[in-house]
Amino acid sequence: MRFVSTRGQAPELNFEQAVLAGLAQDGGLYVPKQLPSFSAQEIQSWVGLDYSELAFKVIAPFVDGEIPDSDLRTIIDKSYADFGHAAIAPLQQLGHNEWVLELFQGPTLAFKDFALQFLGHLFDYFLKKRNQRVVVMGATSGDTGSAAIEGCKRCDNIDIFILHPHQRVSEVQRRQMTTVIADNVFNIALEGNFDDCQNLVKQSFRDQSFLPDGRSLVAVNSINWARIMAQIVYYFYAALSLGAPSRAVSFSVPTGNFGDVFAGYLAKNMGLPIEQLIVATNQNDILHRCLSNNDHSKRDLHQSLSPSMDIMVSSNFERLLFDMHGRDGAAIRALMHDFQSGGFELNEDVLANIGNLFSSYSLDDQGTLATMVRVYQEAGYLLDPHTAIGVEAARKVRRNQTTPMVCLATAHPAKFPDSIAKAQAQGYALSEPQLPDRMRDLFTRDEAFSVIENELASVQSFVAQNIR
Numbered sequence: 001m002r003f004v005s006t007r008g009q010a011p012e013l014n015f016e017q018a019v020l021a022g023l024a025q026d027g028g029l030y031v032p033k034q035l036p037s038f039s040a041q042e043i044q045s046w047v048g049l050d051y052s053e054l055a056f057k058v059i060a061p062f063v064d065g066e067i068p069d070s071d072l073r074t075i076i077d078k079s080y081a082d083f084g085h086a087a088i089a090p091l092q093q094l095g096h097n098e099w100v101l102e103l104f105q106g107p108t109l110a111f112k113d114f115a116l117q118f119l120g121h122l123f124d125y126f127l128k129k130r131n132q133r134v135v136v137m138g139a140t141s142g143d144t145g146s147a148a149i150e151g152c153k154r155c156d157n158i159d160i161f162i163l164h165p166h167q168r169v170s171e172v173q174r175r176q177m178t179t180v181i182a183d184n185v186f187n188i189a190l191e192g193n194f195d196d197c198q199n200l201v202k203q204s205f206r207d208q209s210f211l212p213d214g215r216s217l218v219a220v221n222s223i224n225w226a227r228i229m230a231q232i233v234y235y236f237y238a239a240l241s242l243g244a245p246s247r248a249v250s251f252s253v254p255t256g257n258f259g260d261v262f263a264g265y266l267a268k269n270m271g272l273p274i275e276q277l278i279v280a281t282n283q284n285d286i287l288h289r290c291l292s293n294n295d296h297s298k299r300d301l302h303q304s305l306s307p308s309m310d311i312m313v314s315s316n317f318e319r320l321l322f323d324m325h326g327r328d329g330a331a332i333r334a335l336m337h338d339f340q341s342g343g344f345e346l347n348e349d350v351l352a353n354i355g356n357l358f359s360s361y362s363l364d365d366q367g368t369l370a371t372m373v374r375v376y377q378e379a380g381y382l383l384d385p386h387t388a389i390g391v392e393a394a395r396k397v398r399r400n401q402t403t404p405m406v407c408l409a410t411a412h413p414a415k416f417p418d419s420i421a422k423a424q425a426q427g428y429a430l431s432e433p434q435l436p437d438r439m440r441d442l443f444t445r446d447e448a449f450s451v452i453e454n455e456l457a458s459v460q461s462f463v464a465q466n467i468r
């Protein structure tokens with residue numbers, strides 16, 4: 001399969017190249033030149049497949065023979081072997097025709113494991129084949145870093161360096177990163193904030209001359225095509241369980257960078273009958289403002305109780321805009337040019353077209369807590385704050401009560417105990433979330449991390465010295 005850039009000026013790549021490339025040379029994002037699609041009959045024949053078998057069906061057309069089928073099956077099987085639930089992505093019923101899809105059964109208790117376990121194994125496969133070693137460098141405000149470390153820790157050909165803002169991530173999140181003790185894993189606690197971490201990583205990607213000869217950086221952020229692709233699978237898995245393809249299903253998705261919900265859009269275009277996709281945001285609501293008010297302008301970042309959705313710019317939205325503009329790279333370049341100077345407006349027909357499938361809603365911290373409390377009272381089910389936003393958004397803007405609504409549960413509640421403590425402090429009775437058994441000893445495990453000053457040269461010399 002060939003992959004093209006959303007900005008139309010970078011070379012076409014094959015699957016392997018697109019996975020290893022990250023951002024395109026023209027600043028765009030890679031997307032398949034032609035999306036695979038499946039007939040209703042074919043989708044019907046997948047009813048009853050387990051998660052890994054289904055993942056193979058959905059992913060194989062993108063790989064398009066570049067990895068032999070038996071190897072691809074092995075990669076997929078290994079990716080979901082460390083999940084803590086036999087269903088991998090179990091559904092729980094919350095209310096009438098209302099479900100949550102638990103995407104937090106992986107090693108770090110957030111949905112990013114679905115993509116990053118897979119990406120780690122995929123990197124390992126391609127790098128061994130090429131006999132090449134690379135350096136993964138990434139910045140995290142929490143969830144991505146731990147999922148990337150878990151995904152890469154067993155990859156012989158990767159050294160991974162993850163920067164987090166020193167003393168500004170939650171203890172659960174820090175420990176999920178720093179208790180992974182492996183020769184190729186390096187946690188950098190930067191004396192700065194998340195933006196500082198991200199800037200140092202971006203600068204390092206731009207000029208990689210600090211690396212030893214023959215080494216290069218590889219990105220694991222959510223613009224990597226393989227991450228999006230792996231996320232398409234659970235839309236199929238959930239919908240098939242609820243009666244697709246003979247019955248349509250809707251999804252509500254807690255959204256930051258638009259990666260997860262974009263995977264739902266792809267699932268629909270690949271033939272899955274999805275009636276409505278809800279973009280649920282916290283007060284960092286650039287996507288909600290765009291969809292509801294045609295206001296796609298940058299605003300200051302607010303820290304919220306759902307930190308993994310605290311974004312100013314939603315990078316994967318560009319992939320949707322590319323489709324909505326007839327896959328015209330020049331149109332995307334023009335929009336992104338306007339965005340550089342603050343914001344852009346979409347054509348009314350583009351906006352209307354997006355609105356046919358997508359709805360949006362934004363919820364603040366107090367609304368998030370109220371939803372956690374309400375759902376706990378109604379169903380005895382504890383939501384994490386990100387998931388709560390998706391659930392409330394679905395209740396507010398769903399179009400059709402008779403179509404099953406699946407709310408993606410993106411994190412385990414024990415990962416974000418602060419919100420629960422906050423609700424308890426306001427007098428609400430919520431139970432303490434418990435870490436799963438396999439993680440009960442998280443707070444007594446040994447940690448390893450290096451505190452480094454907020455200087456490019458210091459970070460780069462640390463990386464250069466520690467590469468194996």
Ligand SMILES: *Cc1c(COP(=O)(O)O)cnc(C)c1O
Pocket residue numbers: 110111112143144222254255256257258259260261308309386410411
């Ligand atoms: C990353 C993340 C999100 C947002 O996902 P996007 O793909 O960036 O939209 C939502 N919830 C949790 C818990 C996350 O870690």
